[in-house]
Amino acid sequence: xxxxxxxxxxxxxxxxxxxxxxxxxxxxxxxxxxxxxxxxxxxxxxxxxxxxxxxxxxxxxxxxxxxxxxxxxxxxxxxxxxxxxxxxxxxxxxxxxxxxxxxxxxxxxxxxxxxxxxxxxxxxxxxxxxxxxxxxxxxxxxxxxxxxxxxxxxxxxxxxxxxxxxxxxxxxxxxxxxxxxxxxxxxxxxxxxxxxxxxxxxxxxxxxxxxxxxxxxxxxxxxxxxxxxxxxxxxxxxxxxxxxxxxxxxxxxxxxxxxxxxxxxxxxxxxxxxxxxxxxxxxxxxxxxxxxxxxxxxxxxxxxxxxxxxxxxxxxxxxxxxxxxxxxxxxxxxxxxxxxxxxxxxxxxxxxxx
Amino acid sequence: xxxxxxxxxxxxxxxxxxxxxxxxxxxxxxxxxxxxxxxxxxxxxxxxxxxxxxxxxxxxxxxxxxxxxxxxxxxxxxxxxxxxxxxxxxxxxxxxxxxxxxxxxxxxxxxxxxxxxxxxxxxxxxxxxxxxxxxxxxxxxxxxxxxxxxxxxxxxxxxxxxxxxxxxxxxxxxxxxxxxxxxxxxxxxxxxxxxxxxxxxxxxxxxxxxxxxxxxxxxxxxxxxxxxxxxxxxxxxxxxxxxxxxxxxxxxxxxxxxxxxxxx
Numbered sequence: 001x002x003x004x005x006x007x008x009x010x011x012x013x014x015x016x017x018x019x020x021x022x023x024x025x026x027x028x029x030x031x032x033x034x035x036x037x038x039x040x041x042x043x044x045x046x047x048x049x050x051x052x053x054x055x056x057x058x059x060x061x062x063x064x065x066x067x068x069x070x071x072x073x074x075x076x077x078x079x080x081x082x083x084x085x086x087x088x089x090x091x092x093x094x095x096x097x098x099x100x101x102x103x104x105x106x107x108x109x110x111x112x113x114x115x116x117x118x119x120x121x122x123x124x125x126x127x128x129x130x131x132x133x134x135x136x137x138x139x140x141x142x143x144x145x146x147x148x149x150x151x152x153x154x155x156x157x158x159x160x161x162x163x164x165x166x167x168x169x170x171x172x173x174x175x176x177x178x179x180x181x182x183x184x185x186x187x188x189x190x191x192x193x194x195x196x197x198x199x200x201x202x203x204x205x206x207x208x209x210x211x212x213x214x215x216x217x218x219x220x221x222x223x224x225x226x227x228x229x230x231x232x233x234x235x236x237x238x239x240x241x242x243x244x245x246x247x248x249x250x251x252x253x254x255x256x257x258x259x260x261x262x263x264x265x266x267x268x269x270x271x272x273x274x275x276x277x278x279x280x281x282x283x284x285x286x287x288x289x290x291x292x293x294x295x296x297x298x299x300x301x302x303x304x305x306x307x308x309x310x311x312x313x314x315x316x317x318x319x320x321x322x323x324x325x326x327x328x329x330x331x332x333x334x335x336x337x338x339x340x341x342x343x344x345x346x347x348x349x350x351x352x353x354x
Numbered sequence: 355x356x357x358x359x360x361x362x363x364x365x366x367x368x369x370x371x372x373x374x375x376x377x378x379x380x381x382x383x384x385x386x387x388x389x390x391x392x393x394x395x396x397x398x399x400x401x402x403x404x405x406x407x408x409x410x411x412x413x414x415x416x417x418x419x420x421x422x423x424x425x426x427x428x429x430x431x432x433x434x435x436x437x438x439x440x441x442x443x444x445x446x447x448x449x450x451x452x453x454x455x456x457x458x459x460x461x462x463x464x465x466x467x468x469x470x471x472x473x474x475x476x477x478x479x480x481x482x483x484x485x486x487x488x489x490x491x492x493x494x495x496x497x498x499x500x501x502x503x504x505x506x507x508x509x510x511x512x513x514x515x516x517x518x519x520x521x522x523x524x525x526x527x528x529x530x531x532x533x534x535x536x537x538x539x540x541x542x543x544x545x546x547x548x549x550x551x552x553x554x555x556x557x558x559x560x561x562x563x564x565x566x567x568x569x570x571x572x573x574x575x576x577x578x579x580x581x582x583x584x585x586x587x588x589x590x591x592x593x594x595x596x597x598x599x600x601x602x603x604x605x606x607x608x609x610x611x612x613x614x615x616x617x618x
Contacts, residue, residue, distance in 0.1 A: 055483065058483055058485060059485075127540075133505070134502075134503075134504075134505055135481070135505070135539045135540065136481075136483065138483065138484040139484060139493070139502070139505050142493060142494070142497065142500075142502035143502040143503045145502075146497060146502055147503075154497060155493075155497045156494050156495055156497060159494055183484065183487075183494030183495065184484050184485045184487070186494070187484045188484065188485070261504050261538075261541070261543075262541040262543060263543055263544070263595075263597065264541070267541075
């Protein structure tokens with residue numbers, strides 16, 4: 001009987017044929033363990049991190065907000081000539097720092113004056129930029145957009161471009177409930193993307209939560225970091241977020257750092273203590289990217305520190321400049337610093353441009 | 355009959371309670387404010403008028419914008435009505451007459467003798483979240499009146515040309531005074547918020563539900579050069595986020611003067 005039914009129905013053959021063709025596809029799809037589940041993004045608090053300082057109560061992370069923020073982050077439309085996006089200078093493989101660039105080039109290949117810092121764990125940061133000028137992540141993006149050597153665009157023009165775009169109005173509606181593109185929504189979406197960039201799965205993190213062991217060298221390096229570096233690179237975030245003059249030769253420095261914000265002479269040549277997380281992939285180093293290897297950085301602290309009236313007191317204890325380090329100690333510290341590399345973060349497809 | 359009485363009783367008690375609870379709402383009206391930019395006694399002709407300051411330095415004004423906030427009106431009995439804070443931020447742009455002529459409503463009826471306001475944006479609002487920066491405080495729409503690298507509003511922006519200003523590579527001679535600074539978010543820096551008081555010169559603004567007084571205030575740009583401090587274009591062609599800005603702020607404190615008042 002079923003056979004008759006099939007043969008009597010002119011569409012049956014097509015139906016059966018398509019079922020036969022499609023069946024293996026469905027079968028494979030269903031059986032595929034790698035099939036991505038529907039994307040669901042929220043801010044995830046690592047159990048071994050402190051409470052974040054970002055105001056998630058005012059701007060909770062949603063999947064649609066994250067996706068909008070990510071699109072904005074990678075969109076050259078925010079720049080005057082369409083050539084530069086946030087992601088041009090903040091590259092995921094370098095923990096969103098600018099790999100191999102001491103300074104970064106913006107529109108018309110104009111050079112900035114400071115090294116593009118990593119974008120990671122911003123939810124725990126209480127100030128932004130090397131001089132700490134900005135106190136709220138939501139207020140940060142206007143600066144690179146307006147900066148004539150970065151994106152050189154008027155923020156109002158940038159928003160008009162989004163309003164006239166085919167995709168953005170619907171994405172703003174998905175994220176915020178209506179197509180209206182306001183400055184608040186624009187900035188909040190960028191923050192939703194950036195606060196989600198959490199790096200907390202390095203080998204060191206796995207050691208901390210008891211999932212993985214460190215080698216003897218790495219453990220000795222950790223001990224040395226705790227003894228010699230942790231007065232500034234403190235805590236699980238590896239920064240106390242203070243501003244310090246770390247003794248870089250200032251003879252060709254015109255950038256007075258923190259003093260540009262506080263207008264205090266005692267803050268001249270002070271810059272934000274950066275985190276050490278993912279440090280092995282964020283070269284070059286220092287606020288102007290002048291040092292290219294971790295060995296160079298440690299040698300600076302060993303023999304390169306220059307005295308100055310704002311030099312941090314930790315770097316001139318007992319009349320000695322810098323932090324004395326043997327070759328062996330340097331090598332162990334570098335071994336440990338590599339355990340702060342978080343491959344899951346650097347390779348997470350969810351954060352990637354393409 | 356019984357039901358009628360009950361119904362009557364029910365309604366009368368409603369009326370009784372109604373009368374007890376009712377507070378006579380305060381009658382309110384509107385007041386209009388006009389800010390006219392001037393150079394001493396003359397109206398400022400932006401982009402075209404050529405003027406000179408007390409040092410004899412010539413200048414043409416190309417930009418003259420300022421933020422006013424926290425309006426208060428003083429009654430003839432000395433009591434003060436404060437306009438709700440969030441309805442009291444005004445960006446006046448010299449090249450846009452619609453910004454310098456505005457009305458404030460819901461002001462209690464009264465005879466008012468003075469207006470007080472701040473020049474600048476208070477610290478609380480200067481540090482507020484982006485969602486609280488709307489209208490004249492929108493930092494995207496008014497990005498030219500906001501420092502993004504060291505966040506804060508530019509309270510007063512005066513730009514122009516002068517033969518005393520240094521020549522730029524493009525041949526222009528431009529002076530730029532961008533004055534702001536609310537005191538710093540964590541480290542104390544200078545505070546260039548100033549307060550002005552405009553007394554209505556022994557007249558009163560008669561404000562009623564059906565009477566809308568119109569106050570005209572002059573903003574004398576010449577006072578920025580020749581006030582309690584003398585500012586030289588030649589010596590200081592650019593004043594922005596630096597100590598020198600305090601001298602300009604002390605000058606703009608006295609820049610606003612009563613011009614006249616219309617009662618209707």
